[in-house]
Amino acid sequence: MQALYDLASRSGVAAEVTWSGRTVVDSLDVAFAPTAAEAARLLDQHRPPLPGAAPPAPPATDPYARRRERRRHRDLIGAVRAGLARELPAFMLPADYVVVAGLPLNSSGKVDRSRLPEPRWSSVPSADQLAPRSPLEAQVSAVWSTVLNVPGVGVRDNFFDLGGDSLLAVRVAVLVSRRLGAPVAADDVFRHPTVEDLVRSLGDGEPPDWPAR
Numbered sequence: 001m002q003a004l005y006d007l008a009s010r011s012g013v014a015a016e017v018t019w020s021g022r023t024v025v026d027s028l029d030v031a032f033a034p035t036a037a038e039a040a041r042l043l044d045q046h047r048p049p050l051p052g053a054a055p056p057a058p059p060a061t062d063p064y065a066r067r068r069e070r071r072r073h074r075d076l077i078g079a080v081r082a083g084l085a086r087e088l089p090a091f092m093l094p095a096d097y098v099v100v101a102g103l104p105l106n107s108s109g110k111v112d113r114s115r116l117p118e119p120r121w122s123s124v125p126s127a128d129q130l131a132p133r134s135p136l137e138a139q140v141s142a143v144w145s146t147v148l149n150v151p152g153v154g155v156r157d158n159f160f161d162l163g164g165d166s167l168l169a170v171r172v173a174v175l176v177s178r179r180l181g182a183p184v185a186a187d188d189v190f191r192h193p194t195v196e197d198l199v200r201s202l203g204d205g206e207p208p209d210w211p212a213r
Contacts, residue, residue: 004030011083013076016043032076073099074158078193081160085190093166093190130154132195136180136202140195143175155196159189 008015016031016039033039077097104115132138144153169189176184192198
């Protein structure tokens with residue numbers, strides 16, 4: 001348990017860890033979130049109900065609920081990815097992450113791998129992508145397009161959502177270092193998985209002003 005709390009602390013997030021309420025022996029339920037209260041809420045929300053308990057009430061209609069959920073998932077995945085990047089070599093890092101409400105179990109109480117969701121691979125930039133706004137962003141975006149074989153990478157498109165993995169992150173680091181003449185490591189790509197964030201981390205200062213509307 002302590003290792004999970006330590007990972008959360010190094011990643012700048014909070015963790016809530018308990019022994020699992022499921023039938024799996026020696027398993028844990030873990031929630032990572034920006035605050036301890038949010039982590040506890042998530043753990044309670046996704047903990048399986050006790051036998052015979054009434055199902056939870058459906059959430060109230062909220063047009064922005066899905067957007068907030070996607071943002072929470074993105075922030076959580078980013079924090080976990082960055083934390084693992086500090087602990088593991090690049091070749092051992094997962095290529096994709098999927099947030100689920102709970103692990104499906106078979107009749108023996110073990111994880112039913114056949115019911116796990118497939119990774120949502122995407123080689124298409126987001127529909128609301130933002131084009132490079134500076135020469136430096138354009139150079140980094142061009143490197144990502146070459147390595148990922150994806151045309152027109154926006155500055156806020158996530159490297160890993162476009163199909164990037166640990167080996168491709170190494171290629172990006174090498175090519176960006178050569179093109180910019182500045183040292184870039186694969187870990188930098190994991191910590192800053194968008195062109196905008198990576199450029200900012202290189203000391204380019206604040207992003208360029210938004211174009212006039």
